Amino acid sequence: MGMKLTLKIWRQKDGADKGRMVPYELEDISPDMSFLEMLDVLNERLILDGEDPVAFDHDCREGICGMCSLVIDGTPHGPQRATTTCQLHMRHFQDGDVITIEPWRAGAFPVIKDLVVDRTALDRIIQAGGYVSAPTGSAPDAAAIPVPQADAHDAFDAATCIGCGACVAACPNASAMLFTAAKVTHLGLLPQGQPERYGRVTAMVAQMDAEGFGGCTNTGECTAVCPKGIPFETITRLNADLLTAARRS
Amino acid sequence: MDLFTEGEPIHDTRAPDGPIEERWDQRRFGGKLVNPANRRKLSVIVVGTGLAGGSAAATLGELGYRVKSFCYQDSPRRAHSIAAQGGINAAKNYRNDGDSIQRLFYDTVKGGDYRSRESNVHRLAQVSVEIIDQCVAQGVPFAREYGGLLDTRSFGGVQVSRTFYARGQTGQQLLLGAYQALERQVAAGTVEMFTRHEMLELIVIDGVARGIVARDMVTGEIETHTADAVVLASGGYGNVFFLSTNAKGCNVTATWRAHRKGALFANPCYTQIHPTCIPQSGEHQSKLTLMSESLRNDGRVWVPVAKGDTRAPGDIPEDERDYYLERRYPSFGNLVPRDIASRAAKSVCDEGRGVGPGGLGVYLDFAEAIARLGRDAVANKYGNLFEMYERITGEDPFEVPMRIYPAVHYTMGGLWVDYDLQSTIPGLFVIGEANFSDHGANRLGASALMQGLADGYFVLPNTISDYLSGGPFEKVGDDHEAVVAARKTVTDRIERLLSIDGDRTPDSFHRELGALMWEYCGMERTDEGLRKALDRIRELRTEFWGSVKVPGENEELNQALEKAGRIADFFELAELMCVDALHRAESCGGHFRAESQTPDGEALRDDENFAYVAAWEYTGEAPVLHKENLEYENVKMVQRSYK
Amino acid sequence: MSWTYPGIGHNFPDVASRSNTVTAPRPPRAAAARPGSVYRSSVGKKAVMAVTGAILVLYLVAHMVGNLKVFLGRADFDHYAHWLRTIGEPALPHRVFLTIVEVVLTVAVILHMWSAVSLARRARRARPVRYAVRPAAREHRYATHVMRYGGVVILLFVIWHLLDLTFGAVNPRGGGAEPYDKVVADFAPSHWYVTAFYVIAVIMVGLHLRHGIWSAFQTLGLGRRRRQRGLRLFAGTVAALLVIGFVSVPVMVTIGVVS
Incomplete structure (x- = not known):
């Protein structure tokens, strides 16, 4: 005797299709299931009924690869804070709930099919400068670069970003600022990241804009939905670095 | 044959x-x-x-x-x-x-x-x-x-x-x-x-x-x-x-x-079976989640001394708990290698002393570490792992011991x-x-x-x-016969998968194959079990090619088609795994053959007959075994002991 | 198909050819950074907004302090209003300082709005398809509404306010009257609805500033995790003082304390 649910799922055959919401009824859902396992149950049924199963992105199913997405009842990754969709469990829903499932919505994330979107724009932001230029073999001894524990700690908090894009999905401006700021902060706080610090931030922000993401207006929606709790402070740090870069140029 | x-x-x-x-x-x-x-x-x-x-x-x-x-x-x-x-x-x-x-x-x-x-x-x-x-x-x-x-x-x-x-x-x-x-x-x-x-x-x-x-x-x-x-x-x-x-x-x-x-x-x-995973919670389970082995640095593994003890962990007094890793391996204790820790968990569960649903779990207890280091220090070290555990199970490891069970982790x-x-x-x-x-x-x-x-x-x-450095290599065009043939193999296979239109989903075959492998080619393997598995895998594979249902078409994002293709290859691999496990009639590392163990249940290697790498050649029928002998010039081969 | 190597400049035959090449849309590439381009970036626009906002806040503080002179009586208030036009004399000709202030304010308002409008338009383009379900409340959902739509309301208010008390076009006493009289006439008890509109608009300004001041610190890179509470408190306090200061004048006029 599990839960009975109504799902309203965005179905869109491909990028050219207009798409629509389609309702599905599900019965006998166990509270111990994960949200994606619940969708697996639906898809098994759809296949046997000769219908097209719902396409959704997922991979590790342990909250770290950043592949899963889904806007659940208007919130990216669903109602539980600091939790990816794949780690969201059905015990957070009630029998009889109507659950709306939509893809990430952003012009820079075109829909590929159903709930699957193209997030390669985020990779291109990294390509613009989200790295330390340290060719293999050129490194000094690891102990030669001491890092104050507090800096290592703050850098780590930023480095935990999984690149899922929930920040973009939640932002009223569809801005990729938190994603960009997380990488700028991670590398900008470490001594290894200093030589490229100001060029990096300028290039990454320019790429972010070129991809068609919106601009940040400090609404804080991004950190509220971030499954890794990337702090808002990273955005402030990016702003500071960008202005310093502007002064220096 | x-x-x-x-x-x-x-x-x-x-x-x-x-x-x-x-x-x-x-x-x-x-x-x-x-x-x-x-x-x-x-x-x-x-x-x-x-x-x-x-x-x-x-x-x-x-x-x-x-x-x-x-x-x-x-x-x-x-x-x-x-x-x-x-x-x-x-x-x-x-x-x-x-x-x-x-x-x-x-x-x-x-x-x-x-x-x-x-x-x-x-x-x-x-x-x-x-x-x-x-x-x-x-x-x-x-x-x-x-x-x-x-x-x-x-x-x-x-x-x-x-x-x-x-x-x-x-x-x-x-x-x-x-x-x-x-x-x-x-x-x-x-x-x-x-x-x-x-x-x-x-x-x-x-x-x-x-x-x-x-x-x-x-x-x-x-x-x-x-x-x-x-x-x-x-x-x-x-x-x-x-x-x-x-x-x-x-x-x-x-x-x-x-x-x-x-x-x-x-x-x-x-196959490496990792000892510290979150136990399966039901039939619907789609994957298992690992809890880092580092938890064994401070967590203590135990089960109740008595069989079928269903008391809450907190109600079981110290002298009725069996810290079996510390007991059996005093010098490495909870930090024995993965294969040993996994098999030890399986054996206490086989004895009927497992905890949690189905008796398939052992406790990993942080009470002692929390008392010794303080809650903050433990949270600092393992905070994100504890949160992950709580998200999946709904239980707080600061309050009740974690339940863990081995799961396939690495090959x-x-x-x-x-x-x-x-x-x-x-x-x-x-x-x-x-x-x-x-x-x-x-x-x-x-x-x-x-x-x-x-x-x-x-x-x-x-x-x-x-x-x-042996280049430059001859340029290969898309019209080269080998390229065309390779391409055709792929398109033929996709067409075949899409045309079966049977009545079972790809996942249902995968689940069945997985259960079979876990049962017969998992933590403990026997000659009899592996032979049984080989028969079943072949039957299941035939059934797969006769009755799998792959919806949709090739020219789209088709996740069911992706899965079906992968499962088809898993069937062939599964057979080879069982053949390899069957031919290696010794126990070593992650491969434990029940027929080859010491009197106290530890894996028993047979260096005289099996100190080689088994490299298998594909023939389409019975595979051909090529042995690479392992010679140890710098390390002396001894029976592993972590006692 | 050939590969171009940046910095080398040769084309090499593509040995690793790819069949059935799909002509994928070329991924967007940011133009090389030019001096000043930072200020046209989305983050730069926010910085423009923050700096111009800061100018406007400083002006509001001065404006409010001046307003409070109304409580010192007609003579003080009118004298103060007159003095504003004579600042800097004789070094500066009559009303030049005030004109400079007006120009700076106008430029600040225009830049502030330009940033806001271009960011709002960018935001609209960035999400061509909207969500079917909007969550009831998340973190600072109100911030966008108060800033964006509230900003429009404030703009309308400022226009009316200038027509009313600067140019006198919509003032009951007309443009030629003394400042004190204009204020008293405007917010007379019979004109309670004007007072109500004014109060609502000023509260809107307060809400705008509560987020705006905090936001400006973030945009200018001055916020840190440890300072967040302090900054929120500061922004809230400044906003509240301004609201109280501005609201006190019309309310006191309406209830007859100032007449």
């Missing part, structure tokens, strides 16, 4: 002779180099973007080769290396606790239960030191001491503290380092990235690997890509068990297709490679978990990250030049 036949023995001809410490230097000196100006005329395909593939593609790009990198995910940053939690080993001896390259080498050979190749393992230990340097230079935020220097911790199977870590997300941070290096090369134009592409066939021309056939998973287009060398870094095959700690998309297709084209597959039965077997990491197909290199070379029959904790990065950053880029 015989299950297999035996062919000629196989040898690694690439490792130089001489003192083991000098072999890697000698090989690098002996190998031919490619002039930097010529490198950009040479192309390399790298399949997979995990620690091995990502670091290899980035480094080859830096060197100036033209690289094409492929991954099935939407971004190279999502490869499953990202999920590794605990840490990465390196013989830095920053702790001054007696560590050395020699000791890391020895620990790894011993941990692998004397079934790995000495020269490869020694090179791994040597290179480990450079990996940490490289990763720190990239900005990987390793844990630091107050003084700003790197922190380390100890891991299962060793007595030194040589594991570098980044909270419980070491794999993530290392992979992002490699990913960023890769994206830097994409921006520089040396690497071309193909995301959402799955390799479905290897192109072999005149016995030499010259490219791959890949499917664009968005459009369904079947593409052929040719190059001067192909590197497989496609990971392990743990998902043959359906339930494992691997990502859902992990599969054996890339390596299996290469195997079918002539690459030998070595030691397929060596030590893989394509056979020589010292240069080249398979038996010239021009086909295999790195990371996809090859077999470094871990023997059991991998030590924090060694997978080490091997992946060693192969990708330091070993392959140095050895592949010896092969590529």
Whole structure:
């Protein structure tokens, strides 16, 4: 005797299709299931009924690869804070709930099919400068670069970003600022990241804009939905670095 | 019909002779180099973007080769290396606790239960030191001491503290380092990235690997890509068990297709069962989640002394608890290697002393650590792991002990490679978990990250030049008959899968195959069980090709079609795993044959008959076994003891 | 197909050819950074907004302090209003200082609005398809509404306010009257609805500033995790003082304390 649910799922055959919401009824859902396992149950049924199963992105199913997405009842990754969709469990829903499932919505994330979107724009932001230029073999001894524990700690908090894009999905401006700021902060706080610090931030922000993401207006929606709790402070740090870069140029 | 036949023995001809410490230097000196100006005329395909593939593609790009990198995910940053939690080993001896390259080498050979190749393992230990340097230079935020220097911790199977870590997300941070290096090369134009592409066939021309056939998973287009060398870094095959700690998309297709084209597959039965996973909660379970082994540093493993004790853990008094690892292995205690910890958990559960639903679980208790170190210190060390556990189970490990149970985690077997990491197909290199070379029959904790990065950053880029220096290679056109044939194999297979239109879903077959493998080719294997499994796998495979239902068409994003293709290959692999497990009538590392154990239930090796690598050749019928004898010149083979 | 190597400049034949090449849309590439381009970036526009906002806040503080002189009586208030036009004399000609202030304010308002409008338009383009379900409340959902739509309301208010008390066009006493008289006439008890509109608009300004001041610190890179509470408190306090200061004048007029 599990839960009975109504799902309203965005179905869109491909990028050219207009798409629509389609309702599905599900019965006998166990509270111990994960949200994606619940969708697996639906898809098994759809296949046997000769219908097209719902396409959704997922991979590790342990909250770290950043592949899963889904806007659940208007919130990216669903109602539980600091939790990816794949780690969201059905015990957070009630029998009889109507659950709306939509893809990430952003012009820079075109829909590929159903709930699957193209997030390669985020990779291109990294390509613009989200790295330390340290060719293999050129490194000094690891102990030669001491890092104050507090800096290592703050850098780590930023480095935990999984690149899922929930920040973009939640932002009223569809801005990729938190994603960009997380990488700028991670590398900008470490001594290894200093030589490229100001060029990096300028290039990454320019790429972010070129991809068609919106601009940040400090609404804080991004950190509220971030499954890794990337702090808002990273955005402030990016702003500071960008202005310093502007002064220096 | 015989299950297999035996062919000629196989040898690694690439490792130089001489003192083991000098072999890697000698090989690098002996190998031919490619002039930097010529490198950009040479192309390399790298399949997979995990620690091995990502670091290899980035480094080859830096060197100036033209690289094409492929991954099935939407971004190279999502490869499953990202999920590794605990840490990465390196013989830095920053702790001054007696560590050395020699000791890391020895620990790894011993941990692998004397079934790995000495020269490869020694090179791994040597290179480990450079990996940490490289990763720190990239900005990987390793844990630091107050003084700003790197922190380390100890891991299962060793007595030194040589594991570098980044909270419980070491794999993530290392992979992002490699990913960023890769994206830097994409921006520089040396690497071309193909995301959402799955390799479905290897192109072999005149016995030499010259490219791959890949499917664009968005459009369904079947593409052929040719190059001067192909590197497989496609990971392990743990998902043959359906339930494992691997990502859902992990599969054996890339390596299996290469195997079918002539690459030998070595030691397929060596599977690592990780002792600290969250137990299965029901039928619907789609994957298992690992809790880092580092938890065993402070957590104590126990079960009730009495069978069928259903009291809440807090109600069971101290003298009615059995801390069985501490009892049976006093010197290593809770930190015994993974294979031993897993089997011990299975045996107490088999005795009826397991806890939780179905009695398939043991406690991992932090009460003592919380009392000793304080709640904050424990939260600092393991906070994110505790949260993850609570999210999945709904239970708070600060209040009640965790419940854990073993799960398939890593596969030590893989394509056979020589010292240069080249398979038996010239021009086909295999790195990371996809090859077999470094871990023997059991991998030590924090060694997978080490091997992946060693192969990708330091070993392959140095050895592949010896092969590529044999160029320039003849240009291969898309109309070459071998290319056309490889392409046709792929399209035929896809058409066949789509046309069956049966009445069972791909997943239902995968679940059934997985359950079968777990039952008969899991933690404990017997002659009888494996024979039974072989029969059942063949029946199930026939049923699959007769009644699987794959909806939709090829020319779209079709996740059911992707799955079906992978499962079809898992069926063939499963058979080979069982044959390998059946022929190896000894117990070693992750391979435990019930017929071969000591009186007190420990694994019993048979060095006289089985001190070899079993490399299997694909024939379409009974596979052919080629043995590579393992000779130990530097480490003395002894029965492993962690008591 | 050929590969171009940046910095080398040669084309090499593509040995690793790819069949059935799909002509994928070329991924967007950011133009090379030019001096000043930072200020046209989305983050730069926010910085422009923050700096111009800061100018406007400083002006509001001065404006409010001046307003409070109404409580010192007609003579003081009118004298103060007159003095504003004579600042800097004789070094500066009559009303020049005030004109400079007006120009600076106008430029600040225009730049502030330009940033806001271009960011709002960018935001609209960035999400061509909207969500079917909007969550009831998340973190600072109100911030966008108060800033964006509230900003429009404030603009309308400022226009009316200038027409009313600066140019006198909509003032009951007309443009020629003394400032004190204009204020008293405007907010007379019979004109309670004008007072109500004024109060609502000023509260809107307060809400705008509560987020805006805090936001400006973030945009200018001055916020840190440890300072967040302090900054929120500061922004809230400044906003509240301004609201109280501005609201006190019309309310006191309406209830007859000032007449």
